[in-house]
Amino acid sequence: MTALLDGIYDGELSIGELLGHGNFGIGTFNALDGEMMIIDGVCYQLRGDGSAQVATLDQLSPFAIATNFVPRLKLEAPRNLQRSELSEFITSHLPSENFMYAVRITGHFQEVKVRTVSKQQRPYRPMTEATMDDKELQFHDVHGIIGGFRTPVYEKGIGVPGCHVHFVDDARSKGGHVLDFTLAEGTIEVCPGTDLELRLPLTQEFSEASLAPEDLDQQIHDTEVKS
Numbered sequence: 001m002t003a004l005l006d007g008i009y010d011g012e013l014s015i016g017e018l019l020g021h022g023n024f025g026i027g028t029f030n031a032l033d034g035e036m037m038i039i040d041g042v043c044y045q046l047r048g049d050g051s052a053q054v055a056t057l058d059q060l061s062p063f064a065i066a067t068n069f070v071p072r073l074k075l076e077a078p079r080n081l082q083r084s085e086l087s088e089f090i091t092s093h094l095p096s097e098n099f100m101y102a103v104r105i106t107g108h109f110q111e112v113k114v115r116t117v118s119k120q121q122r123p124y125r126p127m128t129e130a131t132m133d134d135k136e137l138q139f140h141d142v143h144g145i146i147g148g149f150r151t152p153v154y155e156k157g158i159g160v161p162g163c164h165v166h167f168v169d170d171a172r173s174k175g176g177h178v179l180d181f182t183l184a185e186g187t188i189e190v191c192p193g194t195d196l197e198l199r200l201p202l203t204q205e206f207s208e209a210s211l212a213p214e215d216l217d218q219q220i221h222d223t224e225v226k227s
């Protein structure tokens, strides 16, 4: 994640290989060409205009997280759950905040507000600049899935601490990186994780990246939370 913030937008991991590591996940594509969402073993590319398409196996990713989703907790969401209440609701049902958790929310959303990164041209700008002009889109009265990860604070820099989630609708026609939502009704499933395998790209750019910026918290907030 820190490399992404530093403008390292090209990785070496193919979608085909990534899918071998999990049937569920989120991420982005080389050149920051859209948000990624893996649901039931299918990888979707959510483009800058909010549209969704199935990614090809030879596309590459600079940043992705995947796991095999096995729900250990299944919760009925309180009605009209908002994004700001999600972390607290999930945390109150977890045995510990010190593990990693994959989270899948299936249901009917009154509203989902997303942003989607748009394809960058070289020379790449840092992510705080690249995401400044992201379009924000709002979907209303929509059925779909919000999926992603609840990452412990100690993993900051590898991933995004807290809940980092993406959305795709049931028709698999639209979605993006979730900024806000209201879940009218739905189910929240949680899959705990205790093993982390980290793959780093062997590129020159990555080897020269600045991976310990002093304002890491602020950069993550500006690019991922945006409010």
Ligand SMILES: [Zn+2]
Binding pocket: 026, 035, 164, 165, 166, 177, 178
């Ligand atoms: Zn995202």
